Amino acid sequence: MILLANTEAEPGFSHAVDSLLAGGAALDALVTGIGHVEAAPSVRSVGYGGWPNMVGDMECDGAVMDGTxxxxxxxxxxxxxLHVAALAREVMRRLPHVMLTGEGARRFANEIGFTEDDVLHPDSKRVWREKLDDLLDDEARAAFPDVPLIPLSNAITDPERVRDTTVFLGIDAGGNAAVATSTSGWAWKYPGRLGDSPIPGAGFYADSRYGAAACTHTGEMTMRCATSHAVVQGLKFGLSLDAAVERAAEDLLALKGGFIGEVVIHALDKNNKHRVVTLRGGKPVSYWFWEPGMAAPERRQSEQL
Incomplete structure (x- = not known):
């Protein structure tokens, strides 16, 4: 068994550990843990504590993958x-589809009994409004949101530098690998923007025969490189975990044009080895790790590439 998650996972990480120790399946353990993160106002990039889009609406993304x-x-x-990872699991269980978006996803949530949630934290709303008021004149304020959004999107591109998500990766006692993701996305994003968190192969991928990977931060980059799948594919082709991560990182570092920022790759293999690396970042980031025999989960630091 093994459990790996990024720093935002703190409110739910121990719950996922408890589920694995009780014999739970990896995917169920990850969704249990991530649900606590989604509900925590202290986590300012996921669920209730996250940030709205350009017009002040919360649009959350989430995904799950069963590696077996x-x-x-x-x-x-x-x-x-609020609980988009659990909603994604129900898409997987109940529908012939892989992804639902927007009001269609909300309709599905209503149909299966998910509550409608007040997702926008009051402080997030306050900061969003203050940022806009700094840029809008009186006429634009009166007309908002019926104003051009492209200039605003370029003028205040993620002022809080929030391009993070939460990712949980794990392998259960039966050797089954899984990944779960959840995010409110890029702060101040253009309405309808999707990052990599709900995109299989980009923000996450799991194959119990080889391992799993998930990415945080600048999804615009990992979607271009199919980063998570690249890591797992490297393992499939016989690379070590270190070599698989570094090969995937090469593609990210070679990108030119478009929005370029920081990316963090989280990866583990079927032998319960793991690695977390930061690319283009000013300093390492922390992450959570647990395996049997540890007295408690540990917060560790990523490597810099």
């Missing part, structure tokens, strides 16, 4: 919904 069946469920730009 390669089944995926994903939801994107979902309004009025």
């Amino acid at each position: 069946t390669l089944s995926v469920g994903a939801v994107g730009a979902v309004p009025r919904t």
Whole structure:
């Protein structure tokens, strides 16, 4: 068994550990843990503590992947919904589809009994409004949101530098690997924007025969390089975990043009080895790790590439 998650996972990490220790399946353990993160106002990039889009609406993304069946469920730009990872699991279980977005995803949530949630934290709303008021004149304030958004999106591109998500990766006692993701996405994003968190192969991928990977921060880059799949594919082709991560990182570092920022790759293999690396960042980031025999989960530091 093994459990790996990024620093935002703190409110739910121990719950996922407890589920694995009780004999739970990896995917169920990860969704249990991530649900606590989504509900925590202290986590300012996921669920209730996250940030709205350019017009002040919360649009949350989430996904799950079962590494044994390669089944995926994903939801994107979902309004009025806190627990999007659990919703994604239900897409995987109940529908012939892989992904639902927007009001269609919310309709599905209503149909299966998910509550409609007040997702926008009051402080997030305050900061969003203050940022806009600094840029809008009186006429634009009166007309908002019926104003051009492209200039605003370029003028205040993620002022809080929030391009993070939460990712949980694990392998259970039966050797089944899984990944779960959840995010409110890029702060101040253009309405309808999807990052990599709900995109299989980009923000996450799991194959119990080889391992799993998930990415945080600048999803615009990992979507271009299919980063998570590249890591797992490297393992499939016989590379060590270190070599697989570094090969995937080479593609990210070679990108030119478009939005370029920081990326963090989280990866583990079927032998319970793991690695977390930061690319283009000013300093390492912390992450959470647990395996049997440890007295408690540990917060560790990523490597810099």
